[in-house]
Amino acid sequence: AQTVTQSQPEMSVQEAETVTLSCTYDTSESNYYLFWYKQPPSRQMILVIRQEAYKQQNATENRFSVNFQKAAKSFSLKISDSQLGDTAMYFCAFRDIYNFNKYYFGSGTKLNVKP
Amino acid sequence: EAQVTQNPRYLITVTGKKLTVTCSQNMNHEYMSWYRQDPGLGLRQIYYSMNVEVTDKGDVPEGYKVSRKEKRNFPLILESPSPNQTSLYFCASSFLGQGAGNVKNIQYFGAGTRLSVL
Numbered sequence: 087a088q089t090v091t092q093s094q095p096e097m098s099v100q101e102a103e104t105v106t107l108s109c110t111y112d113t114s115e116s117n118y119y120l121f122w123y124k125q126p127p128s129r130q131m132i133l134v135i136r137q138e139a140y141k142q143q144n145a146t147e148n149r150f151s152v153n154f155q156k157a158a159k160s161f162s163l164k165i166s167d168s169q170l171g172d173t174a175m176y177f178c179a180f181r182d183i184y185n186f187n188k189y190y191f192g193s194g195t196k197l198n199v200k201p
Numbered sequence: 202e203a204q205v206t207q208n209p210r211y212l213i214t215v216t217g218k219k220l221t222v223t224c225s226q227n228m229n230h231e232y233m234s235w236y237r238q239d240p241g242l243g244l245r246q247i248y249y250s251m252n253v254e255v256t257d258k259g260d261v262p263e264g265y266k267v268s269r270k271e272k273r274n275f276p277l278i279l280e281s282p283s284p285n286q287t288s289l290y291f292c293a294s295s296f297l298g299q300g301a302g303n304v305k306n307i308q309y310f311g312a313g314t315r316l317s318v319l
Contacts, residue, residue, distance in 0.1 A: 179244075
């Protein structure tokens, strides 16, 4: 089975600063999808960004960008100009394309943005 | 509005009393899935379904049942709940497919169901 590891249970950042959340995964497949989801206190799961493994270019969505290192099996999320509304739990997720209905999630990183 | 609807949002029950958590989506998605979320463990897949009458086990299926009689609905059934099934549950749906740049691999989540089994 694939595994997804988030080694930072909790992080803090000052408003307007930049923070990077780390994620590593383990797979023997060459093609797959990676995601970052945000879960605010409302508990809703919100897709932040996604990356297709066969694309070398790192995905970006406004203030959110990823550093995808396929050989190292690393998929970190960078949040620039952090805002109070970014305070949430962040989950890294892996989708196995060859067994494409299986999703694997990391244990999450709780991000606190301080004013 | 495209959405995944779960009911109830909160449920307190007692050990052994059968319960059903409903999930419905209005996006004509083929794929639906149930997850449970526990502190320190993230989300773990319970069951998933590729289409009507097609279901399969995820990583933690013990103690749960599902059915997919209609495309839009995917209920989660706990025949005899136990305290270790106290958790936050999410239903999700998506299209199938692996096309580059399309939305087929995006899962849409319901708002969650907080279940407590006493």
